[in-house]
Amino acid sequence: MNLDEIKELIQALSDSNLAELELETDKVRLYLKKAVVSTAQEGQRPEETFPRLPVTGQVLPAEPSEVQEETVIIAAPMVGVFYRAPAPDAPPYVEVGDRIAEGQPLCIIEAMKMMNEIEADVAGIIKEILVENEQPVEYGQPLFVVEKLG
């Protein structure tokens, strides 16, 4: 199973009413679960129309190795333009191979001139950056592949 297939599954789950999805093949066990955005408190939201829930994806290896390796995909929580650095002349927040802490800023997504700094949900190592700087991103689009640590 390659990354594109995983992304397709994430999109399918995101578009569906399902809360989670589990898939097991010879080589991989995949568990996807929608982020816990409680819909029970819908009344408190300013809008009745609440769009598709975002997803987090976790790919688990079929055979647990000695080092428990878990890959997490960090997805875009909103539509906008993806920026890898806080300003055009500043260095990127993160590079592939960087070790990141939970809460560390990873990128900015801009929409309607509002800048949203996206922080890491997990501690780990950046394995892949899936979007080029200054490119538009869709809701739920995978941005980073992170190998979870600890």
Added chain:
Amino acid sequence: MIDPFFHVHCLQEVDSTNERAKELARQGAPEGTVIVAATQWAGRGRRGRSWSSPHGGLYFSLILRPPISPDLAPQLVLVTAACLYRALHRRGLPVSIKWPNDLVAGGKKLGGILVEAGSASQSLSFLVVGVGVNINGPPPIEGGTSIEALAGSPQQKEEILADILGEMKRTYFAYLQEGIGPVLAEYRRGCTTLGREVILVGPKGGAPAKAVDIGERGELFVEDLDGRRRSVFADEVSLRCG
């Protein structure tokens, strides 16, 4: 008088009120925390552009923690613009909103809004609403104007701040209860871009169009010369209008 909902920190000089507010927000400062500075030496606009901030201007940043998802957060740009419009209009000043986040009077820039958010990939943790308005003294940029120039005499900055914050509190809590509808109605009333001919500047050059409406996410609806209607987001194209 500033509403007791707000905890106001007044500073003489600061790099940028948004930077200080973001730092406080990350340390857990409550909703309603406000940083006001007499002057900023590294005042910022969008994407690191500088925002000239001499003495005489009003520069503040407000921390909010709305229980909304990150994709709705850009609506706070609309909330803030509608508040600035209402607070200044009530003083008899001929201000209007230039879509999406500028305040103008007679085609001259009077102020602007920079909203920044911090979020995990799924949930919003804070918003910092940054506002800069030229109050007294000569306008800091060419083609700009000030409240003093519009009113004909110097004005009390503290009063204007109290008015704007009062409006922010009312409008913000109404927004959380009722949604974006009433805010959008006010924004449309105050928006000078609507009904105008605009030039959409895209990668293939400029295209004339007419601005016809504002959507719930703050997007601008335009009609091209053939009458085709489509929505435009601020970050996809630049927009020129008087």
